[in-house]
Amino acid sequence: MPGRLLTALAAVTLASSGLVATGTAQASGKHPATSPADSPAASTASTAIAASATAVPRHAVTGYWQNFDNGATVQKLKDVDDAYDIIAVSFAEATGQPGAVTFRLDPAVGYGSADAFKADIKAKQAAGKSVILSVGGERGAISVNDAASAKNFADSVGGLMDDYGFDGVDIDLENGLNATYMTQALKALHERHAGVVVTMAPQTIDMQSPQNEYFKTALGIKDFLTAVNMQYYNSGSMNGCDGKVYSQGTIDFLTALACIQLEGGLDPSQVGIGVPASARAAGGGYAAPSVVNAALDCLTRGSGCGSFKPSRTYPGLRGAMTWSTNWDAANGNAFANQVGAHVHGLP
Template structure:
């Protein structure tokens, strides 16, 4: 995503064989089987300015965008933008608790188009994990979203996220890679997802700002179509991720991204194609994935500017999946 065009996502599996985690901490949410993720903008870029409490109830995972890099390699911080309207950090923390009390997860997103966080050795991995753990404790975040768009080292990001999980066994970890990052399980982002598969909640790839890409059948599909969504999701579904760890990330409106916006009905068709085998375009998966996690959008703010069409239409559809 970007500071004006971003994405992200998250969750935990229902029917797989991954180890069960300890009970969530007080106030933490258990991510539903089918979940809707939305990025909340900690800045004003022309979309509707919201406080967390204004985010539509359809969003199960709210990714706070974004954490900030500090002068220490790998370390992150979080700084509330005055433009959002909070009087204090305590008011923001209170809204996090209120969302959690309503059954939502609130995670801190790292990256974005302008994100400069680099985890490239053991020292920076340790700094990253320590700062994420501290922010989870200080603010009450349920976890972290990885939305790094300027390179990622799978060895050290995996190391860092495992350290976060060791400190918070109930951590919600979502990822929002760009399409190019998930074209092959040999790519660093894909390797990171597989490296934390035991506790990864969801990969909500950004199915936008990418032009045409190759689907799992070897054919080229254009962004903005149902085939683009299903053909690219299939790569993740057939190369090691559990269906419960795969979500579809799209812009909430045409204003939210440079390209790749699709109407909510197209997202719903893709969800039906992948989970039920109906609503497909020219590409039809060889099998269905009823456990698919759901969908994500950039952003809750752009969605609000668009009448909350994503929340109401895609959100309602995700929550109706069996």
């Protein structure tokens, strides 16, 4: 899931609103004031959002499953730790048709047939998990930039959902995104699959302002968006919502950047913290489980904060994501055991 952003990007000037005006690929060398969410109106909105993805718990752990072997533990879906509520299968691939995607099992993961893979999807779903298809990655070359490619995207993703039984889609496009047509594509997909689970894994620079294309897409599908699990890594230092620059891998980086999304229009239930499962899983920005848990407590409870403390709490925060379940397994499932348990214990 590494991106390719430089520390220099943090020099972007903040707008008067306090926000900058202006994703997730194959990893390791190759998303105490009273909170607005506590108000009756916000509670109603949160309930409506949650109803669009009933399979996803209030606080969820997302993990990317690698459909390839890059040195991490090779897994089948049935091997993914039970702590993961949303499993994002990585990745769908572009076809020769603009916007359209396809999916092929890599022989390296050991499935003898597509039917065996589909059976594992059903087993995870029977255990209360959501299995979605991730589109993009660092090397993904999928472009949805007009009405025709938007239709192709929606049709192909919908077809793969029907064929494999996927619960939804993860948008992990790291080479640009057109908000107008991606929003159009995802709305068309939602019309076809009303309960679709939709997640996103933008890079930090993509969520610095509601005016950015990724952020606009998230806001454009807010009525059914499940979660934005921004990649808080491979980023270098970035601006927080208070206008200060924070270094990746720290609690302040996680909380001050999450604040931009939380105060920029997304419901707390649509915001998750995305981190590498180990130092080997990304080029930079690894945060130990204790740091991730402290950031979760800071945002949801107002406790355990670093130098940055949000002006309000967000008890409805969706949870956390990691790249990847495979790298987590190679690290003794530390993320699943420590962060997973903590997420499920949030208020």
